[in-house]
Amino acid sequence: MAKVSPRTLSGFMELLPAQQMKMERMMQILRDSYARYGFTPLDTPIIESAEVLLAKGGGETEKQIYRFQKGDSDLALRFDLTVPLAKYVAQHYGELAFPFRRYQIGKVYRGERAQRGRFREFYQADIDVIGDGKLDILNEAEVPAIIYDTFHALGLSRFKIRVNNRKLLNGFYAMNGMSEKAGEIMRTVDKLDKIGAEKVKQLLIDEVKMLPCKAENVLDFMAICGTNAEVIEALERYRGMDATFDQGLDELITVTKYLRDFGVPEENFAVDLTIARGLDYYTGTVYETEMCDHPEIGSVCSGGRYDNLAEYYTDKQLPGVGISIGLTRLFYVLNEQGLLSDELVTAPCDALVLPMTEELGFAVAAATALRKAGLRVQLYGEKKKFKAKMSYADKIGVPFAVFIGEDEMNEGVLSVKDMRSGEQVKLSPDEAAAYMARRIAVLNSGSVIKE
Amino acid sequence: MAKVSPRTLSGFMELLPAQQMKMERMMQILRDSYARYGFTPLDTPIIESAEVLLAKGGGETEKQIYRFQKGDSDLALRFDLTVPLAKYVAQHYGELAFPFRRYQIGKVYRGERAQRGRFREFYQADIDVIGDGKLDILNEAEVPAIIYDTFHALGLSRFKIRVNNRKLLNGFYAMNGMSEKAGEIMRTVDKLDKIGAEKVKQLLIDEVKMLPCKAENVLDFMAICGTNAEVIEALERYRGMDATFDQGLDELITVTKYLRDFGVPEENFAVDLTIARGLDYYTGTVYETEMCDHPEIGSVCSGGRYDNLAEYYTDKQLPGVGISIGLTRLFYVLNEQGLLSDELVTAPCDALVLPMTEELGFAVAAATALRKAGLRVQLYGEKKKFKAKMSYADKIGVPFAVFIGEDEMNEGVLSVKDMRSGEQVKLSPDEAAAYMARRIAVLNSGSVIKE
Numbered sequence: 001m002a003k004v005s006p007r008t009l010s011g012f013m014e015l016l017p018a019q020q021m022k023m024e025r026m027m028q029i030l031r032d033s034y035a036r037y038g039f040t041p042l043d044t045p046i047i048e049s050a051e052v053l054l055a056k057g058g059g060e061t062e063k064q065i066y067r068f069q070k071g072d073s074d075l076a077l078r079f080d081l082t083v084p085l086a087k088y089v090a091q092h093y094g095e096l097a098f099p100f101r102r103y104q105i106g107k108v109y110r111g112e113r114a115q116r117g118r119f120r121e122f123y124q125a126d127i128d129v130i131g132d133g134k135l136d137i138l139n140e141a142e143v144p145a146i147i148y149d150t151f152h153a154l155g156l157s158r159f160k161i162r163v164n165n166r167k168l169l170n171g172f173y174a175m176n177g178m179s180e181k182a183g184e185i186m187r188t189v190d191k192l193d194k195i196g197a198e199k200v201k202q203l204l205i206d207e208v209k210m211l212p213c214k215a216e217n218v219l220d221f222m223a224i225c226g227t228n229a230e231v232i233e234a235l236e237r238y239r240g241m242d243a244t245f246d247q248g249l250d251e252l253i254t255v256t257k258y259l260r261d262f263g264v265p266e267e268n269f270a271v272d273l274t275i276a277r278g279l280d281y282y283t284g285t286v287y288e289t290e291m292c293d294h295p296e297i298g299s300v301c302s303g304g305r306y307d308n309l310a311e312y313y314t315d316k317q318l319p320g321v322g323i324s325i326g327l328t329r330l331f332y333v334l335n336e337q338g339l340l341s342d343e344l345v346t347a348p349c350d351a352l353v354l355p356m357t358e359e360l361g362f363a364v365a366a367a368t369a370l371r372k373a374g375l376r377v378q379l380y381g382e383k384k385k386f387k388a389k390m391s392y393a394d395k396i397g398v399p400f401a402v403f404i405g406e407d408e409m410n411e412g413v414l415s416v417k418d419m420r421s422g423e424q425v426k427l428s429p430d431e432a433a434a435y436m437a438r439r440i441a442v443l444n445s446g447s448v449i450k451e
Numbered sequence: 452m453a454k455v456s457p458r459t460l461s462g463f464m465e466l467l468p469a470q471q472m473k474m475e476r477m478m479q480i481l482r483d484s485y486a487r488y489g490f491t492p493l494d495t496p497i498i499e500s501a502e503v504l505l506a507k508g509g510g511e512t513e514k515q516i517y518r519f520q521k522g523d524s525d526l527a528l529r530f531d532l533t534v535p536l537a538k539y540v541a542q543h544y545g546e547l548a549f550p551f552r553r554y555q556i557g558k559v560y561r562g563e564r565a566q567r568g569r570f571r572e573f574y575q576a577d578i579d580v581i582g583d584g585k586l587d588i589l590n591e592a593e594v595p596a597i598i599y600d601t602f603h604a605l606g607l608s609r610f611k612i613r614v615n616n617r618k619l620l621n622g623f624y625a626m627n628g629m630s631e632k633a634g635e636i637m638r639t640v641d642k643l644d645k646i647g648a649e650k651v652k653q654l655l656i657d658e659v660k661m662l663p664c665k666a667e668n669v670l671d672f673m674a675i676c677g678t679n680a681e682v683i684e685a686l687e688r689y690r691g692m693d694a695t696f697d698q699g700l701d702e703l704i705t706v707t708k709y710l711r712d713f714g715v716p717e718e719n720f721a722v723d724l725t726i727a728r729g730l731d732y733y734t735g736t737v738y739e740t741e742m743c744d745h746p747e748i749g750s751v752c753s754g755g756r757y758d759n760l761a762e763y764y765t766d767k768q769l770p771g772v773g774i775s776i777g778l779t780r781l782f783y784v785l786n787e788q789g790l791l792s793d794e795l796v797t798a799p800c801d802a803l804v805l806p807m808t809e810e811l812g813f814a815v816a817a818a819t820a821l822r823k824a825g826l827r828v829q830l831y832g833e834k835k836k837f838k839a840k841m842s843y844a845d846k847i848g849v850p851f852a853v854f855i856g857e858d859e860m861n862e863g864v865l866s867v868k869d870m871r872s873g874e875q876v877k878l879s880p881d882e883a884a885a886y887m888a889r890r891i892a893v894l895n896s897g898s899v900i901k902e
Contacts, residue, residue: 006503042468136834138811
């Protein structure tokens, strides 16, 4: 029979078992962490009506979208988790309690040009808090504080959450009479990291058509740095010139104060005036998160405050604040950099029970007892030679092999071999369970990410 | 601005938060249960090349498939988890250890005619064991034993796993010289439950063109029932007439013996000669699972033994055994029947911390302490009147409200209100954490399914 070559589409991540276990562990940490802060899990369809999904329309997104007909229906695959959230909240408004706090970890689709490290199907892991009409600024500090906590739980500590406020930027541009050019200026300033201040200044003059003195004003403003207290002190010098700026500064001061209240150390967050976030709809605090030792990979977690989550679906004013982890990309980068722990158990089971006799009653009972003690246990039922069985145990990387032969059955014990040390002991089923559970707990006590 | 009406496509399940929590709990139980038996989690793309996904081609499936072009690529959404598994195993053959045991819980897509209780996007929860060349029959008993255990963990006990063997059927048809008509006969016999023996007999005579005596032979065979021992005894009368039949009978005897070894009670499994499974590729033991009090919903968990998982992709002989739970449909039916527990906590959090003062330091510290004790805690930061706060607590159905006012701050205590009983107590943060954790554990100790 002619065979079809089995292959996975480029831009689609498909992991081997050990890697998948690490990904699962990361996802479980995210779920636990988000749930611990009172976010409810949400699951929305991957396919939506194209009209609903593209209500906002236009832009880069529309070109990348997976869109197709099925029967008479014009369908599209979701390209983020924010639009489905907006739809959900507008649709179920009357049944939800506000603030509505939800997390969602799900696949999204963008038909980007395929290249290494870029994915067309990828997981996002989002949290959002949505208010009905109003939403307290406390949420703008809590959301990055949750990210701090979550990253810590993953094992990351060398990261920095960069915080800015859109009102501060808009106010600054207004006080300089540059409001109309604000978008263009922000896009140009965004290149500071890549091309440096001199070239940005030249672009502002040549392409954005700014007077040199105004371009300098912008660069002076963006150059403000130091500790958070120093940055805020520098910003205070602009106070009184624009009401929006003053409001943004007050918000920034409040958010940084609350971030300290939430226990986020200064080394993990920084006011950074160059952060703007591309999307138009952010209106207050904005975030980007950089891995200190890998700035080249860009922001691994971004978001901010918006005033109108669902304006394309409803007249209700639904302000919110949210943040999104690009999970597939983060996993890919960590894996490439060798930052994922190899100490955690990634085998499909903790113990491989190897019966050496025809009669399986005792082996089945032993496997059941070990499972009751919380161990993941595979009963090996293939009739193979001892060597083949051990080679299987090695290949799956199982921490413990459990031999059950005539002797063990007669004595009512299990022979437990620690596959790492080679040490082998005979124990009663209960002792064996406790012994292995203790060691497995130690193996799994580390973080999934090793810096 | 003109609004787009927010809506979810028909045939796509989207749950409100409390229902979603129940779905999540079911998924977590499936994940834990499958992992406990040494199955590794797998995650494959939802989109595959149409050529790969439809390698087998033809049939009902192809009509229902979501298939579309993106650029030059002919793409399709997976319609089950078996074809992606076959692709995965063929593609990564050299990197996997066999038997390869994987579970996968994921969404699949079928463009069925929309009707109540039928879904176009739905979760399947599959386990499969794949051998390299050979696979011991023990697996054919372990797989339904795992399902027994999993259903129990969900809270189901009134179910029956019906077991049959394709060799038995094929052997029986061969000994009656009806092999060519076997497919047609099986499809007709499948209607026994619906239209009864007399009408099936008439169809066998009129449409399948069988001699009346042969039709009667078939019906006599299918009518064999009783305890598993009685059924096997009745089958023994056919022994010696066809080698395939004899082999099937031996396998059936072995599987029922092992099922007892695995501790599956007789009331939860039954040999049922009418079970055949539509798909051509099953070759040994086959399963269907019926909920005893709801036979009308059909099989909620089906599968069986096959000899060639990936014949469209590789020459390697890859026998396997697997079973699949139609999770979305199962959830839908249980929910409709009112069989999902309302006792479990489905609120987004276990405790809602309500600060009554401007200063939040103590409230933040209290929330952190409660989270460390394993509670899911929401810090309510909105500046609302007391009544509005309590109405929010009611609406999200939170088990505990925690008040923090001037008095509490001064005394270093928390006022904890049990929202179900109305009882309110003042406790230190540690005592409060222990008190609530204890009660939450009791609330969550029940099963997600209540029969």
